[in-house]
Amino acid sequence: MDDSIVQIRNLCYSIGSKQILDNINADFATGQIHGIVGPNGAGKSTLMRTICRIWQANSGTVYIAGRDQRQISRRELSQLITLVPQESRIDFSIRVFDFVSMGRHPHLHRLQWLQNHDIEIIEQALLVTDTERFRDRYINQLSGGESQLVSIARALVTEAPIILLDEPTSALDIQHKLQIMKLLALLKKQGKTILMNIHDLDLARRHCDTLTMLRQGQLYYQGCAEQAFRSEHIREVFNVEIEESTTAHGTSLLFYTQ
Amino acid sequence: MKNSRFWQYERLQTVIALLVVLTVLVFGVVLSVTIGPWEISLAKIGHIAVEMLFGASATNNDPSTAIIWYGRIPRTLTGVLVGFSLGCAGAIMQGIFKNPMASPGIIGTSSGAALGAVLAIYLGLASGSIYVVPLFSVAMAFLSLLVVLGIATTGGLTSRYTLLLGGIAFNAIFTAMTSVVIILSTEQFDMARKVVSWLMGDLNNRSWEHVLIIAVIALVALLGSLLFARDLNIIMVSEEQARNFGVNVGLSRNFLLFFSALLTGGAIAVAGGIGFVGLIAPHMMRSFVGSDNRILLPASGLLGSVMVVYADCLVRIVGSGGLRIGVLTALLGGPFFLYLIIRDRKKFIYF
Numbered sequence: 001m002d003d004s005i006v007q008i009r010n011l012c013y014s015i016g017s018k019q020i021l022d023n024i025n026a027d028f029a030t031g032q033i034h035g036i037v038g039p040n041g042a043g044k045s046t047l048m049r050t051i052c053r054i055w056q057a058n059s060g061t062v063y064i065a066g067r068d069q070r071q072i073s074r075r076e077l078s079q080l081i082t083l084v085p086q087e088s089r090i091d092f093s094i095r096v097f098d099f100v101s102m103g104r105h106p107h108l109h110r111l112q113w114l115q116n117h118d119i120e121i122i123e124q125a126l127l128v129t130d131t132e133r134f135r136d137r138y139i140n141q142l143s144g145g146e147s148q149l150v151s152i153a154r155a156l157v158t159e160a161p162i163i164l165l166d167e168p169t170s171a172l173d174i175q176h177k178l179q180i181m182k183l184l185a186l187l188k189k190q191g192k193t194i195l196m197n198i199h200d201l202d203l204a205r206r207h208c209d210t211l212t213m214l215r216q217g218q219l220y221y222q223g224c225a226e227q228a229f230r231s232e233h234i235r236e237v238f239n240v241e242i243e244e245s246t247t248a249h250g251t252s253l254l255f256y257t258q
Numbered sequence: 259m260k261n262s263r264f265w266q267y268e269r270l271q272t273v274i275a276l277l278v279v280l281t282v283l284v285f286g287v288v289l290s291v292t293i294g295p296w297e298i299s300l301a302k303i304g305h306i307a308v309e310m311l312f313g314a315s316a317t318n319n320d321p322s323t324a325i326i327w328y329g330r331i332p333r334t335l336t337g338v339l340v341g342f343s344l345g346c347a348g349a350i351m352q353g354i355f356k357n358p359m360a361s362p363g364i365i366g367t368s369s370g371a372a373l374g375a376v377l378a379i380y381l382g383l384a385s386g387s388i389y390v391v392p393l394f395s396v397a398m399a400f401l402s403l404l405v406v407l408g409i410a411t412t413g414g415l416t417s418r419y420t421l422l423l424g425g426i427a428f429n430a431i432f433t434a435m436t437s438v439v440i441i442l443s444t445e446q447f448d449m450a451r452k453v454v455s456w457l458m459g460d461l462n463n464r465s466w467e468h469v470l471i472i473a474v475i476a477l478v479a480l481l482g483s484l485l486f487a488r489d490l491n492i493i494m495v496s497e498e499q500a501r502n503f504g505v506n507v508g509l510s511r512n513f514l515l516f517f518s519a520l521l522t523g524g525a526i527a528v529a530g531g532i533g534f535v536g537l538i539a540p541h542m543m544r545s546f547v548g549s550d551n552r553i554l555l556p557a558s559g560l561l562g563s564v565m566v567v568y569a570d571c572l573v574r575i576v577g578s579g580g581l582r583i584g585v586l587t588a589l590l591g592g593p594f595f596l597y598l599i600i601r602d603r604k605k606f607i608y609f
């Protein structure tokens with residue numbers, strides 16, 4: 001696949017003797033939403049962190065827009081690819097605007113303050129994510145859904161064409177889940193490539209263009225989302241049974257254990 | 259620029275807070291040079307300062323010149339710079355440890371620096387050069403910081419629980435070792451007395467050499483840490499995110515650790531143990547100027563100066579020789595620390 005903005009070749013990552021990622025090969029096409037699924041401990045979060053080199057892989061290569069990721073400086077890499085982490089606890093009172101402005105860091109020189117151009121980009125990100133209304137609130141006073149939106153705004157501010165999201169919806173209520181998915185669809189329309197770890201398989205099937213299934217650190221399946229939900233796949237990866245049920249509003253998935 | 263009114267109000271609040279602290283500091287400095295057993299008018303003090311500064315016909319025979327120029331002014335300036343260093347060091351540490359309770363005194367950096375200084379005095383190295391004590395205390399401060407950080411950090415996360423417990427352990431160890439050195443030195447009664455008195459925090463008999471040492475240290479460390487202040491803004495949210503936004507976390511953090519050790523060690527070396535300034539100053543300034551370290555670092559320094567200069571004034575007015583600055587700051591700072599613990603105790607249940 002030549003149009004793949006992220007290409008992973010023989011990627012391995014281990015902590016001590018524990019193999020977390022075992023020879024992963026995968027391609028992620030430009031301008032699509034890619035879901036990464038798998039049971040807890042399958043290596044999803046590790047995969048994300050090695051893709052954007054927050055953690056250094058033991059062996060193997062990640063190509064970002066055709067370039068070996070290890071050959072790209074940290075600063076430039078941060079302009080190409082950015083991670084939206086799961087919610088983290090912050091002990092300091094930081095205003096949403098200042099928090100979002102951190103995303104400009106890779107674009108600024110050491111002693112440079114925000115320029116008008118940067119502020120415009122921040123304002124735009126606040127508007128797109130619908131977080132403009134709490135720009136002056138403190139980050140540690142936001143709800144889970146609100147702070148997830150703010151984290152996405154911060155990722156947009158980097159202007160990186162590739163956005164990685166680590167479980168963006170797992171702690172959210174259904175309304176916020178759908179709001180995030182709608183936002184991701186909008187970002188896709190703007191040309192962003194999105195990779196996200198996601199636990200909610202139904203949500204993944206509806207909103208992702210491709211699905212990548214991980215099992216015990218190995219790639220089990222990569223391909224279109226529809227094909228991914230064959231019952232033998234689900235049984236082998238998640239150890240549960242699956243049934244589709246169709247209503248007037250579409251098909252939904254039913255999972256159960258034997 | 260499309261800025262909301264609130265945003266501009268924030269900026270205004272920062273400027274006002276800085277101006278207020280600066281005014282209070284200037285007033286404290288003036289107050290400090292007028293306090294002493296010899297009453298010398300403010301006009302005369304100003305006259306002496308200008309005369310000595312611009313090297314006009316120095317009337318060295320005048321005893322008030324000696325009192326002001328070689329006594330009160332260096333004492334006051336040392337206080338200003340020591341307070342600045344401690345406040346600034348506290349702000350840096352709170353950022354690195356991602357914890358508003360980190361400070362030189364609480365996580366063992368001060369007691370490490372004190373041990374270094376006492377060792378230098380005991381081994382008789384201090385008499386050789388005035389720079390030996392600062393060198394020893396900065397080195398020990400840096401070492402203790404590295405060890406505490408190593409213990410409290412696992413997988414890029416720093417636990418507040420481990421950090422504070424580690425601080426208790428290191429404070430105990432360093433204080434005990436310092437005691438050993440004091441006991442060993444009791445044979446020379448005068449040295450033991452000097453060491454103990456110095457440990458309590460003292461600005462008596464500070465010379466221009468002390469001013470010079472701490473001025474150079476404070477300037478280098480402040481300018482140096484400002485280079486990394488925006489990195490620190492993100493590091494204090496999460497090291498992973500800092501890396502994500504292009505910060506070279508290892509480099510920035512080590513430099514910042516070094517600068518905070520330099521500030522703590524330098525302050526301890528010239529003024530002894532003055533506790534809690536590094537905890538309180540950043541804490542209070544944060545609510546006025548916000549969490550941006552580019553402003554918070556110098557702002558905390560200024561408030562630290564205010565605290566030490568006024569503590570020194572108070573000690574001279576009411577202390578009559580018995581009270582020491584370090585004792586006073588601990589008496590006031592201890593309850594403040596308790597207040598923080600009580601305020602945050604719900605969080606402690608979970609972490």
